[in-house]
Amino acid sequence: MADWVIVVDDDTSNLKMAGHILSRANMRVTALKSGQALLNYVKENGYPDLVLLDINMPEMDGFETLTKFRENADPDNETPVIFLTADENEESETKGLSLGAVDFIKKPFVPEVLTIRVRHIIDLNHLQKNLAKEVKKKTEENEKQFTRFVQSLANAIDAKDRYTSGHSQRVANYAVMIAERMGKDDDYLQVIYYAGLLHDVGKIRIPEGVINKPGKLTDDEFDSIRIHSVSGFHILRDIHNDERIAYGAKYHHERYDGTGYPNGLEGDNIPEIARIIAVADAYDAMASERSYRKVLPQAVIREEISNGKGSQFDPAIADIMLQIIDEDPSYEHRQQEAKTHSVLVVDDDKIVLRDVKRVLKDFEGLNVFDAVNTQEALNILSAESVDLILLDLIMPEKDGFEFFGDIRKEYDMPVILMTGDRSIETIEKINELHIDDYLTKPLNEAITCETVHGILHRKDSGV
Ligand SMILES: [Fe+2]
Structure with missing residues (x-):
């Protein structure tokens, strides 16, 4: 023109x-x-x-x-x-x-x-x-990638603790809600979102046995938990040029009255971002399940936050959290019930079907359908909502690659291929077709569980 x-x-x-x-x-x-x-x-x-x-x-x-x-x-x-x-x-x-x-x-x-x-x-x-x-597009792409990276890292941290699934994500969300009500700008909201996701990153350094220990902790064990705030600070210092993200990790267990850790900082000497995360963190700890109790009733949490004003929490920030609670009559802001999933296993070998079902039977909230041929599989797919398919490679009427193509024409759920063939050609073809993952036969119980868990978790978190 x-x-x-x-x-x-x-x-x-x-x-x-x-x-x-x-x-x-x-x-x-x-x-x-x-x-x-x-x-x-x-x-x-x-x-x-x-x-x-x-x-x-x-x-x-x-x-x-x-x-x-x-x-x-x-x-x-x-x-x-x-x-x-x-x-x-x-x-x-x-x-x-x-x-x-x-x-x-x-x-x-x-x-x-x-x-x-x-x-x-x-x-x-x-x-x-x-x-x-072009610069704007690239910046947005970078930010999206960084967000995905941080979310994956947060998921990895939460996975260490059997009872804190989704904790970091929820803390990040609550921290953003509080910061929004404080009138913070977009840049601050972005930083506090990352800081919320990563506040517990130092837990990587705590042995799993200590994190998941059901009974009382020894003094040494308690010490090893306390160092997570300092470990987190050192891990995060180089991850982003905004130091507030690292401060969020370091100071989120400080208390407003100066009796917290690691440094016993008091009042406004505690960086604001950490004072916000402290409230969001405490709220989520009460609004989610623990090994020894269910989600606490909203009224109990309200009472706890209110009692902690000026001692555990910055009173102004605690007041904002109370306001959020009062505007949430149906108690939406809590850990939601674990989602149930359905898996479809397709294999012409009935022994494999039986084995997979046995392996997945202890998997919480998992429904397993099975099909001995592709027609049966299609019937199940059209009648049920399936989250994941485990698909045999060698079947009499159609091989797994071809059937995968048929599935992709209509469905987009992840697919795991099961194969006894470990050749490089097969593995390359799996990658080429963007099949989500594969398992080699005979199936190993732990690897099968981890693969299914990993893929379903990724699907749920939208990472
Ligand atoms: Fe923590």
């Missing part, structure tokens, strides 16, 4: 001249006789690729026109403006440039100079816009 230039000048002969020169250079030209006409015109017809604007005009001069033109325009999509001037005046050049004009062109026009300058500035402006778009 031809580039579009608006020329604004009270002198008709100048308008004609500019129109003539630029049209010859294959540009589309609109000629207007006053600043006000320009302002009205762009409101109706949108913004051109460039504006040529006369400085000396009656009523509204070029400077005033440019100021008003910029006020109404989209700051991310600025139209370049070149001033037209009859005299060499340093003062007016300075004024024009400081108002955001990109160049000056002297009248009367030299056709080549006018064409080249206009073309050059339009091209440069297009290039800049494309570059800005």
